[in-house]
Amino acid sequence: DQQVKQNSPSLSVQEGRISILNCDYTNSMFDYFLWYKKYPAEGPTFLISISSIKDKNEDGRFTVFLNKSAKHLSLHIVPSQPGDSAVYFCAARTSGGSYIPTFGRGTSLIVHP
Amino acid sequence: DAGVIQSPRHEVTEMGQEVTLRCKPISGHDYLFWYRQTMMRGLELLIYFNNNVPIDDSGMPEDRFSAKMPNASFSTLKIQPSEPRDSAVYFCASSMAGTGGNYGYTFGSGTRLTVV
Numbered sequence: 167d168q169q170v171k172q173n174s175p176s177l178s179v180q181e182g183r184i185s186i187l188n189c190d191y192t193n194s195m196f197d198y199f200l201w202y203k204k205y206p207a208e209g210p211t212f213l214i215s216i217s218s219i220k221d222k223n224e225d226g227r228f229t230v231f232l233n234k235s236a237k238h239l240s241l242h243i244v245p246s247q248p249g250d251s252a253v254y255f256c257a258a259r260t261s262g263g264s265y266i267p268t269f270g271r272g273t274s275l276i277v278h279p
Numbered sequence: 280d281a282g283v284i285q286s287p288r289h290e291v292t293e294m295g296q297e298v299t300l301r302c303k304p305i306s307g308h309d310y311l312f313w314y315r316q317t318m319m320r321g322l323e324l325l326i327y328f329n330n331n332v333p334i335d336d337s338g339m340p341e342d343r344f345s346a347k348m349p350n351a352s353f354s355t356l357k358i359q360p361s362e363p364r365d366s367a368v369y370f371c372a373s374s375m376a377g378t379g380g381n382y383g384y385t386f387g388s389g390t391r392l393t394v395v
Contacts, residue, residue: 172321209283209370209386210322255322265376266312266335267384271321 169193170258172270179277185243187273189256192237196258200267201230201241204253213254214241246277283387285371291393297359300390303352304373308385313346313356314370316389322370328354329376361394368392 171190179185189199197218202210216223216230216239223230229242243250253274257267284303292298304311312327326336328348336346343362348354358365368391374384 207388209372209388211386212384266324266327269314269322269324271319 170270176274202255285387302371308373312372
């Protein structure tokens with residue numbers, strides 16, 4: 167059973183517009199959430215994270231929003247650029263016990279020039 | 280630092296053959312992870328080590344899969360015998376506990392395995 171779900175396998179956006187990638191989780195014990203970005207032929211790299219004590223974290227063009235009651239988080243990229251085209255993985259973990267993150271299946275973002 | 284180094288980058292083998300994937304973690308990292316990426320399952324954690332000791336191998340799909348970490352700078356993932364359904368990209372990652380946040384979780388570039 168997938169504890170972290172990315173229900174959209176792909177997303178296509180025009181350059182300059184906003185990209186919104188969604189992620190849902192089922193485990194209420196998760197209290198730290200991360201997004202990773204993966205280019206072809208490379209490993210995933212850390213992009214941005216958010217603790218459950220916050221509902222928003224911003225880093226340049228990237229903002230992550232967390233809605234704990236809905237067990238939902240989203241990654242906003244504004245404005246989108248062709249170089250943002252990649253697979254984005256959502257991940258979640260707990261603070262207690264193993265801190266190993268659980269990953270979603272990923273969403274492939276294509277930003278068209 | 281050169282990052283997490285995996286070899287080979289690509290491996291094509293025939294069904295039934297033994298396959299060995301290799302990983303060198305970042306120096307000073309005390310955790311090492313092996314993941315498999317497929318379209319259907321995304322990134323699956325296969326096994327992880329802490330200070331060279333296997334901690335959780337519940338993600339290893341079958342007895343055909345085995346992993347070792349003989350020292351802090353080297354780990355292998357072996358598949359024997361290999362099957363076409365093992366075709367996937369295998370990632371190694373390393374991290375250090377206790378630093379908070381992302382814990383320096385760093386992935387290698389992966390090994391693309393094709394079993395024909």
